[in-house]
Amino acid sequence: MHLHDVWFVLIAVLWIGYFFLEGFDFGVGVLTKLLARDRAEKRVLINTIGPVWDGNEVWLLSAGGATFAAFPEWYATLFSGFYLPLLVILVCLIVRGVAFEYRAKRDDDRWQTNWEHAIFYTSVIVAFLWGVAFANIVRGVKINAQGEYAGNILDLLNPYALLGGLVTLSLFTFHGAVFTALKTLGDIRERARRTATWLGLATAVLALGFLLWTQADSGDGKSLIALLVAVVALVSAVGLNLAGREGWSFAYSGVTVVAAVAMLFLALFPDVMPSTLNDDWSLTVTSAASTPYTLKIMTWCAGIATPVVLLYQGWTYWVFRKRIGTQNIAAGSAH
Structure with a gap:
């Protein structure tokens, strides 16, 4: 396997890690x-x-940095062609981060309510737009002979991409509901389980349609295996949630995210951005890659x-592994 193939796989792993981890916290948002139902439950x-x-977002920074260094042509075309949705995502991530930090700075109902609105709306927008962006990457966009994006913003709002956005929004929200059931106590835990059930069913319908569409357009045997794994894992997650096995349900909802994103990258390879104007103008892992020396240093x-980051983040989750409930929220506290 060539180094450019290795880095395509590594970038796929970074995006999978990002969507697995950031996916459930978008869902919680x-x-x-x-x-x-009230301020205490929020x-x-x-x-x-x-x-x-904030640690989950490290995966996004790593994926973006790795793409810039390993596949500069891919990075340039992607960020120039998708500049508006990516700018919206960036602004929303900034506002979302500020909302988490500033919500508790004042003991004022209107102040906290406004920041809670920001958390909700930015979570919805980002979860939806990531699906739109990745669906367009896999489907292909208008790339000309110079490797530049030749379309406009309306070209990105096609039915396949919009369905992709609905899939990521519903899947992340389901993932977040299962995580909430795993991490909470009392009535909110029970309601999270019930919410996860209907979210899982809605996600199954949307995801099956989107993944079958992807498989029909650009899939192969490997992507079909990933599709089957995603479907089985999603059904298992819903069933385990109904049985009250929150830990296993969360594990399988995570497998669903992993398999679904892996399927997109398997369907995309060896392209990194297909051209809908001419197949010869598509950006591939070979044509868009950096020099072998650069890839060697990066490796x-x-x-x-990477092992250091994984160990540190795993330790963080272990330290904060306990469940919490409204009884852990001090009366009158904003935290």
Whole structure:
């Protein structure tokens, strides 16, 4: 296997890790309106991801940096062609981070309510737009002979991409509901389980349609296996949630995210951005890659740094593994 193939796989792994981890905290952000009944329950939901949400975003920074260094042509075309949705995502991530940090700075109902609105809406928008972006990457966009994006923003809002956005939104919210059931106590835990059930059923319908569409357009035997794994894992997650096995349900909802994203990358390879204008103008792992020397240096750096990051993040989740409930929220506290 060539180094450019290795780095395509590594970038896929970074995006899979990002969507697995950030996916459930986007879901929790959405659930602050769908599930929480009062301020105390909103605090419980926010506190379940409070210690980890910023660490989850490290995976996004790593994926973006790795793409820039390993596949500069891919990075340039992607960020120039998708500049508006990616700018919206960036702004929402900034506002979302500020909302987590500033919500508790003042003991004022209007102040906290406005920041809670920001958490909800930015979570919805980002979860949806990631699906739109990745669906367009897999489907292909208008790339000309110079490797530049030749379309406009409306080209990105096609039916396949919009369905992809609905899939990521519903899947992340389901993932977040299962995580909430795993991390909470009392009535909110039971309602999270019930919410996860209907979210799982809705996700199954949307995801099956989207993944079958992807398989029909650009899939092969490997992507079909990933599709089957995603479907079986999603059904298992819903069933285990109904049985009250929250830990296993969360594990299988995570497998669903992993398999679904892996399927997209398997369907994409060996392209990194297909051209809908001419197949010969598509960006591939070969044509978009950096020099072998650059990839070699990056491989050594990744081999040293990645285990450290994984150990640190795993330790963080272990430290904050206990369940919380409204009884853990001090009366009158904003935290």
